[in-house]
Amino acid sequence: MNKLLLLLKTYGKIYLGSIARRGNKKETISGGTIVLVIGLVFMVMFTSMSITTIEQFLELDPPEPIYALYVLTSTGIIFMLLIVVLKGTNFKKSNDHDLLLSLPLSKTTIVLSKILKDYLFDLIALLLIMMPGYVCYYYLVEEATFLVVINGLIVIILLTFLSNAVAILMNFIIAKFTRKLKNAEIIQTLVSVFITLIFIVFYFIFNVSLTNSPDFVDIFVNLYPIQLVVDVIANTDILSYLILFAICLVPFGLAVLLEVYDFNHQNKSHTNNNKELVFKNKNVFFSLFKNESSRYFRSTIYVLNTIIGSFFILLTAGLLVGFGKERLESMIITFMPNADTFIENLNVIIVLALMLVSGTVITTSASISIEGKHLWILKVHPVDEKTVFASKIFLNMLLGGIPSIIASIIVSFSIGFSYLPFLLILTLTNCLYASIIGLICNLKHYKLDWKDEQEIVKQGMAVLIAMGLAVVPGVILVIAYFAGLMNILNPLIYLSIACIVMIIIDVLLIKYLLTKGVKRFKEIN
Numbered sequence: 001m002n003k004l005l006l007l008l009k010t011y012g013k014i015y016l017g018s019i020a021r022r023g024n025k026k027e028t029i030s031g032g033t034i035v036l037v038i039g040l041v042f043m044v045m046f047t048s049m050s051i052t053t054i055e056q057f058l059e060l061d062p063p064e065p066i067y068a069l070y071v072l073t074s075t076g077i078i079f080m081l082l083i084v085v086l087k088g089t090n091f092k093k094s095n096d097h098d099l100l101l102s103l104p105l106s107k108t109t110i111v112l113s114k115i116l117k118d119y120l121f122d123l124i125a126l127l128l129i130m131m132p133g134y135v136c137y138y139y140l141v142e143e144a145t146f147l148v149v150i151n152g153l154i155v156i157i158l159l160t161f162l163s164n165a166v167a168i169l170m171n172f173i174i175a176k177f178t179r180k181l182k183n184a185e186i187i188q189t190l191v192s193v194f195i196t197l198i199f200i201v202f203y204f205i206f207n208v209s210l211t212n213s214p215d216f217v218d219i220f221v222n223l224y225p226i227q228l229v230v231d232v233i234a235n236t237d238i239l240s241y242l243i244l245f246a247i248c249l250v251p252f253g254l255a256v257l258l259e260v261y262d263f264n265h266q267n268k269s270h271t272n273n274n275k276e277l278v279f280k281n282k283n284v285f286f287s288l289f290k291n292e293s294s295r296y297f298r299s300t301i302y303v304l305n306t307i308i309g310s311f312f313i314l315l316t317a318g319l320l321v322g323f324g325k326e327r328l329e330s331m332i333i334t335f336m337p338n339a340d341t342f343i344e345n346l347n348v349i350i351v352l353a354l355m356l357v358s359g360t361v362i363t364t365s366a367s368i369s370i371e372g373k374h375l376w377i378l379k380v381h382p383v384d385e386k387t388v389f390a391s392k393i394f395l396n397m398l399l400g401g402i403p404s405i406i407a408s409i410i411v412s413f414s415i416g417f418s419y420l421p422f423l424l425i426l427t428l429t430n431c432l433y434a435s436i437i438g439l440i441c442n443l444k445h446y447k448l449d450w451k452d453e454q455e456i457v458k459q460g461m462a463v464l465i466a467m468g469l470a471v472v473p474g475v476i477l478v479i480a481y482f483a484g485l486m487n488i489l490n491p492l493i494y495l496s497i498a499c500i501v502m503i504i505i506d507v508l509l510i511k512y513l514l515t516k517g518v519k520r521f522k523e524i525n
Contacts, residue, residue, distance in 0.1 A: 007113035072133035087167035288391035309360030317407035356474035361400030364438035
């Protein structure tokens with residue numbers, strides 16, 4: 001147990017060390033502050049959603065607050081399923097196996113430490129999503145006791161065990177059938193993307209079905225998993241508690257045993273598949289781009305952590321067109337009775353919303369760190385730093401730009417083709433902005449001595465900062481418009497100004513990247 005706790009403590013220090021890698025107190029404070037702000041933003045967002053949901057059911061005649069628990073719990077379970085899909089199709093690579101196996105540690109301890117490390121990160125995410133709802137329920141519903149909060153906390157802990165167990169089992173099954181195939185890494189990535197896409201499509205169909213159903217709460221009430229969880233939270237039912245413990249902990253124990261077996265099997269022999277970068281004299285840029293693309297698509301976690309943004313762009317466009325503008329207006333009126341101003345400016349909001357989601361594809365925030373200890377191979381070649389940056393940004397622009405163009409055209413059918421130029425310019429300039437910001441963040445917060453790809457692709461400081469900064473222009477444009485500019489400027493004139501502002505921002509960032517960014521890249525060692 002002491003060795004397990006020591007490993008977990010070490011993983012925690014490694015993560016915290018990624019914030020203050022160079023021992024710079026200023027960077028440590030700024031990095032830690034950004035992580036806290038992102039966490040608080042999510043907490044405030046889900047708290048606001050929870051309050052709105054609970055108040056809607058309290059306003060019914062008679063009040064039905066218990067229905068709010070069903071809706072809040074279903075939201076948490078959907079996010080739990082998302083964790084299952086993302087982790088179950090994540091064939092992450094770890095380069096610390098040799099080091100750990102050389103230490104006086106059992107293989108069970110090594111495997112369990114990695115599983116619990118992932119578990120703790122998932123637990124924090126589910127706590128931010130689900131816990132605000134149960135706390136709000138306790139404060140807003142008179143008959144609710146503090147047991148709702150305690151039971152809710154225990155349920156979240158148990159559901160996180162279940163999500164990790166199912167993810168491990170899914171990962172094992174997929175890996176078992178694909179590991180011996182030629183180009184196994186690429187095939188695994190394609191399978192992962194396919195499963196993720198299926199989840200998104202089913203989630204879309206589920207949401208549409210709920211919207212079309214007048215008694216949508218009955219759907220949640222009649223689902224046994226949600227019934228079981230609500231029975232535990234609301235009634236502290238002992239039998240339901242025992243069933244939930246069994247459902248969550250037994251699969252987790254089996255998953256740990258299976259992971260230990262797989263770890264033993266894989267580490268009987270060890271081969272190194274790292275390939276050095278090969279340049280062709282005829283075109284350095286395309287050699288770099290080919291290498292960048294190959295590295296990207298061979299890393300399942302890298303793909304899943306970024307390409308979801310591409311699906312999200314297309315999904316947003318599909319939702320806007322699928323619902324139709326008139327139906328969207330009626331839905332807004334239902335949830336926001338005094339939303340006349342909002343509806344009058346709906347076209348501008350749709351354009352800015354699509355612009356916002358176009359910045360969710362950021363591959364560059366990990367593109368320096370992913371090079372790892374092989375970065376020296378790139379640096380010793382006579383390659384211009386600007387070409388290196390261009391190859392990384394070009395991949396990001398392909399993954400984010402193509403869906404943005406398709407989505408812009410689709411949305412134009414709903415709001416009018418007079419908005420198409422603004423859609424194209426704003427989505428593409430914002431995609432470029434996110435690409436450059438991601439690269440700048442990674443140049444500032446790089447980590448080459450990572451042990452697990454997840455450290456830099458999912459939990460890296462550069463990724464977190466880039467995600468936060470990527471939405472800043474869109475949020476500012478929305479706030480500025482509703483703060484008073486909508487009363488002064490014509491919508492098309494405002495969007496024209498927004499396009500000019502984004503172009504200027506991109507030009508300034510490019511200038512920064514080609515000067516201080518190049519200098520920063522040369523200093524990496």
